[in-house]
Amino acid sequence: MFRKSNYAWWIFAGTCLISLVGFGLIINTVGLFYGPISVAFHVGRAEVALMSSFQNIAAAIVLLFAGKIMAKVSxxxxxxxxxxxxxxGLASLSSANSMIHFYVVWTLIGICQPFAIILSIPVLLGNWFQKKLGTVMGIALGISAVGGTLFNPxxxxxxxxxGWRTGLLVEGLIVLITMVPTALFILKDKPSGSQKAYGFDPNSTALDQEKSLTGLTLKESLKTPMFYLIAFAMVALQFVAGFVQHISAHIVNIGMPLTIGATVVSGVMMGAAVGKITIGYLLDKFNNGLVIVIYTLFGIIGWSGLQIMHSSPLLVGSGFILGLGQGVLLVALPFFTRTQFGLKDYSNILSVISMFGAVSSAAAVSIDGMFFDISKSYAIPLTLNVFLYIFSGIAVVISISIAKKVVVKLGGSQHAE
Incomplete structure (x- = not known):
């Protein structure tokens, strides 16, 4: 399958590794270090969580222009x-003597994150797959949860x-040993010479160009209620997702060992993998509003269970269920951004909405830590997460119900359902 003419599958394998290590290790394990670092430097959780806030703020700013840069350079x-x-950067933190070192490194990671992790997968797969793009994209993104499941324990x-210093050194070495050689020797920007994108059809170009012109521009989308409903859902659900980095700390705080906390986070990651795959399939096959209601209920049940359950199996089960609910954030919101606004300015509209979400996630990590420092409990943010799931689900369902009428009125895309 990996002949020269099918180099696209090497690219697919490379993007799966980006997802596995990028999301699964770099992004999803940082919460494991909050407690040990807090103790080592005698600071509160909110002060430790600032490093993730700086990371997410930097990523949000860079997201505004990262796509344009990646279109112009290799x-x-x-x-x-x-x-x-x-x-x-991660390896250097093994010798950190102050929180400033953490803030600097995680800000640099935030600057690199949009290029290396967030945009690289859709950009590379989009260049190399003209058929089965949705399938390979779903699998590649789903691998991130597998990475979280493997790397957290x-x-x-x-x-x-x-100790935590060795943990950071190990993380840095994993990134250097796996990702730098992969990027250097396997990944290529786009097909060249005899290489062709998978499913390449010379006659498809005109049709693809015609499709790309349908839909609304960012300026036009700002005049629609769907933009603000989807943006609200993105902000709310990214705020909820920001708590994932505190889950292991919450489990330890209710009297269980860190290994159980890591197992619960692994349950979340596995649930998210299943949620990504299943919600995409169901959105293609069934009433979209009903699908959103079901996955919103998963989020409500999962976050409620994480607050009230106190046995290991039930906490892991709650983590898996709330992970299923993350399918709304990870798949449904980009899906509805495309179906409700069309393809004309899809990447630009999604990047702006995603930027709002990144800022929300950055704020959530520190706000959740602040609530813990004040109350010595995560009860308030866990309760807030339940209500945010309810409100975001309502917002998405409303956007579905009004999308077609609004878009047709503006003379835009006919993709909205």
Missing amino acids: VKWVLVVCFAVIGV LISSVITNS
Whole structure:
């Protein structure tokens, strides 16, 4: 399958590794270090969580222009540089003597994140797959949850047995050993010479160009209620997602070991993987409003269970269920951005909405930590997450019900359903 003419599958494998290590290790394990770092430097959780806030703020700012940069320079070399910076930065934290070091490194990671992790997967797969793009995109993104499931127990075990400094050194080495060579020797920006995108059809170009002109521009979308409903849902659900980095700390705070906390986070990651795959399929097959209601209920049940349950199996089960609910954020919101506004300015509209979400996630990590420092409990943010799921689900359902009428009135895309 991996003949020269099918190099697209090497690209697919590379993007799966980006998802596995980028999301699964770099993004999803940071919460494991909050407690140990807080103790080591005698600071509150909110002060420790600031490093993630700086990361997300930097990522939100860079998201505004990252797509334009990646369109003009070599994606391959951008990835080489970004993963080298991330790997060296994480390894350097093993010798950190102050929180300033953490703030600087995680800000640099935030700058690299849109290029190396967020945009690289859709950009590379979009260049190399003209058929089965949705399938390979779903699988590649779903691998992130597998990475979280694998790396959370691995890193928590390293922290428990050898300390947090060794844990950070291990993370940095994993990034340098796996991602830099992958970017350098496997990933290529786009097909060249005899290489062709998977499913390449010379006659499809005109049709693709015609499709790309349908829909609303960003300026036009700002005049619609759907933009603000989807943006609200993005902000609300990204705020909820910001708590994932505190889950292991919450489990420890209710009297259980860090290894159980890591297992619960792994349950969340696995649930998110299943949620990504299933919600995409169901949105294509069934009434979209009903699907959103079902997955919103998953979120409500999961976050409620995380607050009231106190046994390991039930906490892991709650984590898996709330992970299913994350399918609304991870798949449904980009899906509805495309179906409600069309393809004409899709990436620009999605990047702006995603920027709002990144800012919300950045604020959530520190706000959740602040609530803990004040009350010595995560009860308030967990309750807030339940209500945010309710309100975001309502917002998305309303956007579905009014989208077609509004878009047709503006003379735009006919994709809205």
